[in-house]
Amino acid sequence: MSKGRNIRRLLLSTAWWMLAAFAVVGQSSAEITSPDVCICEDGNTEIRVDLTGTPSWSITYTDGTNTFTIDNIDSSPYFFSVSPLITTTYTLTEVSDDTGVPGTASGTVTITVDIIDPTASNPAPINVQCIGDVPAPDITVVTDEADNCTAAPVVAFVSDVSNGNTCPEVITRTYSVTDDCGNSILVTQTITVDDDINPTASNPAPINVQCIGDVPAPDITVV
Numbered sequence: 001m002s003k004g005r006n007i008r009r010l011l012l013s014t015a016w017w018m019l020a021a022f023a024v025v026g027q028s029s030a031e032i033t034s035p036d037v038c039i040c041e042d043g044n045t046e047i048r049v050d051l052t053g054t055p056s057w058s059i060t061y062t063d064g065t066n067t068f069t070i071d072n073i074d075s076s077p078y079f080f081s082v083s084p085l086i087t088t089t090y091t092l093t094e095v096s097d098d099t100g101v102p103g104t105a106s107g108t109v110t111i112t113v114d115i116i117d118p119t120a121s122n123p124a125p126i127n128v129q130c131i132g133d134v135p136a137p138d139i140t141v142v143t144d145e146a147d148n149c150t151a152a153p154v155v156a157f158v159s160d161v162s163n164g165n166t167c168p169e170v171i172t173r174t175y176s177v178t179d180d181c182g183n184s185i186l187v188t189q190t191i192t193v194d195d196d197i198n199p200t201a202s203n204p205a206p207i208n209v210q211c212i213g214d215v216p217a218p219d220i221t222v223v
Contacts, residue, residue, distance in 0.1 A: 028053025028103030030095035032061075033077070038112040038149030040181035044083040047090060047109055051076035053097035059105065060094035067093070087112045114181045118147040120155075123175070123189040131193050134171065142175050142187060150179035158186065168194035 034048045051057050057073040063084070070080060082090065088111050095105040123141040128134055137157035145153045158174040171191040178184040204222040209215055 028057065028095055028097035028099070028101065030057065030059050030092055030103065030105050030107075032090065032092045032107030032109050034109045036110045036112070038114045038181075039084075041113055041115055042083075043113075044081050045111060046079040046081050049076075049078045049080070049092065049107075051078060051095065051097075053095075053103055054099060055097065057095060057097050059092060061090055061092045063088050063090055069094075082111060084111050084113055112149060114149040114179065114183065116148050117183045117185050118145060118150065118153040118177045118179045120145040120153075120177045120185065120187050122187045123173075125190040125192065127192045127194065129193070129195050129197060131169070134191055134193065137173065137175075139175060141189060142177065145177045147179040147183075149181070153177050153179045160191075167196075168192050 029052045031050050032047060033050050034046070037045055039045050049059060051059075051073065055074050055076075056071075057076075057078075058069060058071045059073065059078075060067060060069045062068070063082075070078075082088075089108055090111070091108045092105045095103045097103060120142050121144050123143075126135065137160070139155040139157060142155045145155055147153045154177070156176050156178070158176050161172045161174070163170045163172075169192070171193065173189040173191055175187050175189070176184055177187060201223050207216065
């Protein structure tokens with residue numbers, strides 16, 4: 001009986017030790033909770049990490065090429081700054097708290113470095129009869145501007161340039177489309193001025209004279 005009790009006590013003691021060990025292992029965690037973001041070239045942003053367990057913590061993360069460790073983190077959430085040169089995904093790989101026991105690390109965030117130009121189509125061409133019919137610049141004629149990071153790229157009027165001809169005269173109107181990082185493109189609208197409608201006039205009033213010598217000289221003002 002005594003031997004059986006000792007074995008039972010040993011088993012119970014081992015079980016309690018294992019439960020305690022699991023409890024210690026499970027008491028620390030770290031997770032990247034930042035959303036994916038865009039930054040401009042040469043820019044930086046902060047990554048947020050939420051931690052549980054007993055401070056201070058140590059975390060390890062990777063950018064897909066290199067591994068970095070930050071020690072002596074005393075509070076949660078914790079923020080650290082990154083300045084990637086290219087679009088990079090950061091992954092949290094390790095965490096431990098003041099107990100020194102490894103915990104659970106999770107979470108990734110992708111930082112997009114915006115070096116991509118916005119997009120837009122050339123506005124529809126315009127045909128008018130007279131130079132006075134040429135409409136004023138209107139940025140709303142650019143209707144499909146878009147960008148990989150900027151929700152609403154800025155459209156601006158740039159210039160009107162004539163080819164110097166007449167009938168037809170062709171004016172090239174240029175607009176710019178720019179995102180928040182200064183990436184920009186130009187779109188053009190062709191305006192053709194071509195008066196192809198004949199003029200109108202009434203026949204002058206008839207003239208009656210007695211002699212051929214009385215026929216008046218031509219006079220354009222009679223029209």
